[in-house]
Amino acid sequence: MTKGMTTAEILAEFPKLRALVVGDVCLDRWCTYDPALADPSRETGIPRIGVVSTEVTPGAAGTIANNLAALKAGRVAVLGLVGEDGFGHELRAALEARGISSELLLSAPRIPTFTYTKLINGTTGEEDLPRVDFVNTQPLPETLDRALVGILEHAAPDYDVILVSDQAETSAGGVVTARMRAALARIPNVLVWVDSRMRAEHFRNVVVKPNQQEAEGASMRALGRVDYEELRRYINAPVLVITQGAEGALVVTDSGFGYGTTFVPTRRVANPTDICGAGDSFSAGAALTLRVTGDPVAAARFGNRVASITIMKKGTGTASPEEVLG
Numbered sequence: 001m002t003k004g005m006t007t008a009e010i011l012a013e014f015p016k017l018r019a020l021v022v023g024d025v026c027l028d029r030w031c032t033y034d035p036a037l038a039d040p041s042r043e044t045g046i047p048r049i050g051v052v053s054t055e056v057t058p059g060a061a062g063t064i065a066n067n068l069a070a071l072k073a074g075r076v077a078v079l080g081l082v083g084e085d086g087f088g089h090e091l092r093a094a095l096e097a098r099g100i101s102s103e104l105l106l107s108a109p110r111i112p113t114f115t116y117t118k119l120i121n122g123t124t125g126e127e128d129l130p131r132v133d134f135v136n137t138q139p140l141p142e143t144l145d146r147a148l149v150g151i152l153e154h155a156a157p158d159y160d161v162i163l164v165s166d167q168a169e170t171s172a173g174g175v176v177t178a179r180m181r182a183a184l185a186r187i188p189n190v191l192v193w194v195d196s197r198m199r200a201e202h203f204r205n206v207v208v209k210p211n212q213q214e215a216e217g218a219s220m221r222a223l224g225r226v227d228y229e230e231l232r233r234y235i236n237a238p239v240l241v242i243t244q245g246a247e248g249a250l251v252v253t254d255s256g257f258g259y260g261t262t263f264v265p266t267r268r269v270a271n272p273t274d275i276c277g278a279g280d281s282f283s284a285g286a287a288l289t290l291r292v293t294g295d296p297v298a299a300a301r302f303g304n305r306v307a308s309i310t311i312m313k314k315g316t317g318t319a320s321p322e323e324v325l326g
Helices: 007-016 059-068 087-098 140-159 176-187 212-223 228-235 278-293 296-310 320-324
Strands: 018-023 026-034 051-061 075-083 101-108 115-121 132-134 161-164 191-196 240-245 248-253 261-264
Touching: 007 140, 007 191, 007 278, 007 320, 018 059, 018 140, 026 059, 026 075, 051 059, 051 087, 059 075, 059 087, 059 115, 059 161, 059 191, 075 087, 075 140, 075 248, 101 140, 101 212, 115 176, 115 228, 161 278, 191 278, 212 228, 228 248, 240 278, 240 296, 248 296, 278 296, 296 320
Parallel strands: 018 075, 018 161, 026 115, 075 101, 161 191
Antiparallel strands: 026 051, 115 132, 240 248, 248 261
């Protein structure tokens, strides 16, 4: 463990790190529409939504990758699944444009690319219509499951940090299946950092970062009560990090770190612009810092700093080293 490193010293180590993001890689499509073009359809009478421009960005696991790239990690790649469709093509292009390798993305026919379509009012600049999501509600076919785990096992030794984004909210889950969780638990000599929206209690032997609501749900499902120290022991996590929004993060460690349970406050942001993606930016900064320092409290402090910057930007923002130092 290397305690006492300055922010500048930590940032200087990031270009030496190789980071792999595993999980539900999404395409975010930001579609600006003109309300004046809402003419009713001649056939149905239903008003149309007249989209006049579209911007695409990597989302979900891609948001973590965006943040890793912005923080100048030396090498960033994503491992997941995309469909053989136009959205898949757009997603690969969006990743490559940010210097993120898509070589480990597996293309699959008859499975839609995980896509969020966000409709932005061109007059107000606000997202004020229901989002249109393209999701796969069926369990991952075993052939694809085995193929993805095989890619992980072959690629893992080439990376210093693996960040897992288990974001699918369907009961079947997404890319991060039971077979994938078991493989992640077996990876030696690599920091594995997991953010799971609905299944945190099913991971073993890895760092787990839920938010408070997710942690409470995982603890209730696993233990029948909310007990974070016991939840950490139950999943055998070396570190359990529970983000608490504007308050900061609770860090629960095993005895090897010498901390026990520690609350790490964050700086107050009076009027955040957009909190979407704050957890992903926290994970990117904190996981890299934990790999550099071995200090989970320093990692949470750095993650808080990164998230406090990204919530002042519209959409799923990122933070540069210059902004972190500012």
